[in-house]
Amino acid sequence: MNTIKNIGIGLLIMLGLSISSCSKDFLDEEQNSQYSTDYFETSEGLQALTVSLYGNIRWHFGFEWSYANTLYGTDEFTNANDLTNEMWNTYDNRFGPIGATAATGAANGNATNPAALWDEMYYGIASCNTIIANAAKIDDIAIRNRCLAHAYFLRGYNYYRLTAQYGGVVLQTVPATGVVRNFTRATEEQCWEQVISDLRNSYNLFAGEVFTYGKGITWTKATAAHFLAKALLFRASERNDKWNSAYKAKDLDEAIQACSYAISARGPLTNNYSDLYANWTGIDCPNEQLSEILMAAGHNGDAATVGRFGNRTYSYFAPQFSSFSGGWVKRGVWIGSMDFQRCRPTEYAYAVYDHVNDARMWKTFRTVYGANTVVTANAGVKIGDPGIVMILNTKDDNTYNSAKFGASVQAPTWTDANGRLAEWTTGKRQTATAGTLAAVKGQYVPNSSVLYQNGTYVAPTFKNQPICNFFAGINKTEDGSRNAERGDAHRDVIMARLGETYLIRAECYARLQQYGNAMQDINVIRARAQWKSGENRSYYNDGSQAFKANALNTGTAATNFAASNLDMNTYYLSNPTLAVTTAASDLRLTSFPANLPAEDEAIIAKVGAGSDYERALNFILNEYTRELLGEWQRWETLSRTGMLIKRAKAFNAEAAPNITVNKHELRPIPQSFIDGLLNDDGSNLSDAQKKEWQNPGY
Template identity: 80%
Template sequence: MNNIKNIGVALLVMAGLTFTSCSEDFLDEELTNQYSTEYFDTPEGLQALTVSLYGNIRWHFGFEWSYGQTLYGTDEFTNANDLTNEMWNTYDNRFGPAGATTGTGAANGNATNPAALWDEMYYGIASANTIIAKAETVIQDLKIRNRCLAHAYFLRGYNYYRLTAQYGGVALQTTPIVGVKRNFSRSTDEECWEQVISDFRKAYNLFEGEVFTYGKGVTWTKATAAHFLAKALLFRVSERNNEWNGSYKDADLKEAIDACTYAISVRGALTPNYSDLYANWTGIDCANEQLDEILMAAGHNGDATTVGRFGNRTYNYFTPQFSSFAGGWVRRGVWIGAMDFQRCRPTEYSYAVYNHVNDARMWKTFKTVYGVNTVVNADAGVKLGDPGIVMILNTKNDNTYDGYKFGATIQNPDWKDDAGRLPEWSVGSRQTPTSGALTSKTGQFVPNSLVLYQNGTYVAPTFKNQPVCNFFAGINKTDCGSRTAERGDSHRDVIMARLGETYLTRAECYARQGNYGNAMKDINTVRERAQWKSGENRSFYSDGSLAFKVNPLNTGASATNYVNSNLDMNTYYLSNPGVAVTTAASNLRLTSFPANLPAEDEEILSKVGAGSEYERALHFILNERTRELLGEFQRWETLSRTGTLIKRAKAFNPEAAVNITANKHELRPIPQDFIDGLLNEDGSNLSASQKAAWQNPGY
């Protein structure tokens, strides 16, 4: 059976991972897979295998599974017109243990198989098991031995965390296997979480504090282990495990709070400007990839020899199909930091959860303006560099645009002058951090435009239905202007853990203890960073397209395409009519919790029926996690953990609401090929009842 993984020595030599000696940056390692397994019986080989563990985490961002397993089918994202992974969002009968192929109804061959995570995590676990088994006898230097063990325990804990979060109880294999093993037992959820927590504890105790062994910005440290130890403890005591976790709750919450406190204390304050985490990415290995807030990242750089099996393809998945709007006024290319693959369309909730006036994260995350980089109709009164696509993110109670016509047409014929000509944008030169542009012009022609609400109705999904909306404001957290080909790999790191989440994890632990005062303090720390600072221009926008300024392709016509495409502006003032142009600071601080919450939260809590004090606190924290962590590849896990997946998907994701089912979709299907390939200890095949016992309910 090809899918029965020999999770032992034979799988340690994997294409795309590095097995040479250590260096300051594991991405500088020469790619090779020519070593025999005997190499791992030497100190050099075992250290090299330790470095290779970093390659395993790149897998998470190498293809369509990055969003399918983590974002689809939740309250935050639904599918757009591209239906590659539609079944992960709609939970229809194509989503099951048999896989996801065109033969099982998938739209194309790129669909994510539920077995993908299962298979890949056991590759990394096999490597970790070898290090753990051999380190004591192979490596005599105690410091180096502990360093290798810390990394191995961390990756094994992380991989089992991901497996248990997705599938529930899995096969726990913690020692190397020689040969092929086909008689595994399925451990319980409780046993799996104990293993995860044990591994993270060991890593936490073995790491040398904040020592960046293999290069700051990509290396796991004690704070990294603390962050994930806290998440694992919180998972164990969360609602999904309520049938058996009662005896753990008090101790686990205290330990999780202590772990969060360590990470927060040693890494310092949050990065002051939210844009520096994602939007202000200026190029390969730039300073913003070294921020103290970042606890873990999947590292990438510009060295083609280190790409291995999986590059970073996440820039493809969060952008609307802008190149098809208005007959192609905005064509795609490397000068725009994202491809228009239109996979992840924000739900109404993902816009409505923000305070549109005071929360800077909204306007530092959503891309709402594209510049015209090709003129398809010279008579339309549009010039290169004019705003070509404008997305107005207004609120439900705004009636400014009720009478306007939006889409790929002239919005309002009354805008023509006496000679029948359309007005030009006349925005002048490119916007700077202190300029206005797009702020005082509220009635102008653009080739394509969108608004969220008209007459109190959410109309955004009605634009460009083919058969599903492909016109939406995408998010910019993965945009990359460093690509050397339109569909080439991104060279930016992918953040996997940061202090913003650590604060919210600790806040949730406090809320579960009933300590709402401390929870509010942590929440306010996150919200204070989200406020507009005095002097900030609220209509200024940036994203990872900035890297194109140092891209070797930034010459000639390409340089012009960059200038015309990226106008450094958003639709803040168009989206908030009546708000005067200002550079004053805003205020998002809570003054009470969980009572008397902001209006946007009260509306959401009403829709999900959060009535008790604890329910209000939990759902507010889930809202705050959206505002802080939107699109950061963990939402499904969070909602499944808290027992809120079904309720919030039904409330906010129309495509998921039809089929999502309680007691089934909180877990993923165990791969059927794996189950079919299992044998009993005597070599006989599993019976039908034995196979059924392996599978999750409902599948």
């Protein structure tokens, strides 16, 4: 694994720039390196370029675009008080082909430009085209096929991302010579044919589960199978209903076969959901090698391979704890995230879970922070006491109807109607040893929140400035291996895993009205998600535990780490009538798509799903959330299924006013690209021609 992380990433930095520059429009083909492209017409150079392809995928997680074009503007996440990429969530008039800058109304200079994904994907495609065009110069057939398998895979993946976001794009499948400025925009149908063709080629060329460049991080036949299934499903989905009728049945059958290969080759699922994300203990730890992981963007601790941005995903999911906590919980490397408050869960993102029986909820949301600084001795709070407590109760819970919540330093923030201190644990928290209790009654908690009071969703009312920055963040990117507060994260970023593969196959079965087969796959996922016998339901951990092995973990830093990480959640506070238990739970469906769990029936009613298929699809969309929350693909999933507008309007209050049918299902084609185009005779495009290049509504 270290081989591909160091060599692959290093070669991308050294060699990849000789194809095109990632900081320029892909039209610009000038050479920007001391290396000549002649090197990439040799066997050695082509093999080196193949290894460097792994570096192209790291871009997706290096900056603000990681969440802007994948998570914002959906049913799962909305923006908090930080407004860096607000326009990607609200779809307001700053969201368009030219992008937003501080001069045009963006909050700062970090706003994601629609051209960012466009340019970077073509950068990777250019490298793939070079390998494919020159592969015959590799005499060893096995090595040649390995290089081709990788090149076809990344080209197919990059065109998948482009087509999913923009619709029809430019299909450049041979190396460009010189500066090319006259292109034809392919149709969406032609683009999906290219994506599927490339991924089929990759699938056929990969030699099974051979980890050529290191276990886990290397692309294999199962990786290609997974994305081939996704591409086939996309072509068969609602967004393409105007032209896809001839493909649907065959595409769904082939997708099922591809999923079945990946599942049989790499299964079973990892037993404990926490092992995928929460139990990350440090750079290259064993949990980065789980067989369930089909594709990941590799990172490590080698400063020479960080590249332009490194891994910045740890910044985007936490609430602004250092601000609203009044100083009781301060930032630091011992806390696995930075509190940039970019992605605030919607009400739907909490309500979609079975709060009692679904362990994924409590293994994903961080609900407790310990105080790591004493602000005032008069408050009665000491280091290691709970400094922030977030109660994720349900709409029908009346326990906290008269309680007072909020954020304050000088006065208790969690009191009953008479102003008395309330007990923060209700005497029912389990310690790390399953089955034992640690009651802390009358504890003052400086900062506390609740989801519901009197049946009303009140969570957004805490710390409005003007938008809530007080919420439960998710832990899938937490990283305690950083060497500075704003240092680079070092953990891999998972891009595909078998949990999703099962749901893709279930969706294909549902589209073929094979609901029994769909339920069988869904139940594999839900069986892993339920509590196992003996599990401590109030125990919590995340990747900040990597700080235990961090060289900075001495003196005050070690004390602050222990203070901030209390290894507990608010499971029993959030389910206040539930007795302490270590019994197994059962999430498996007994019928589908009729008689679904209450949380699903409520969501299905709100989106108006009536037919068996509509019910099945929306349940599966809910299950995608429960299994894959925050895993960088929700916008594309909703756009593909024709549910983006309906579910954003239903569950994202900030997106609802502006999101528009027949416009926002696609991203705007970057204006910088269109303005650079020329006609075949060298003349500039007319305004009418430029308009033809643009997606509807922009």
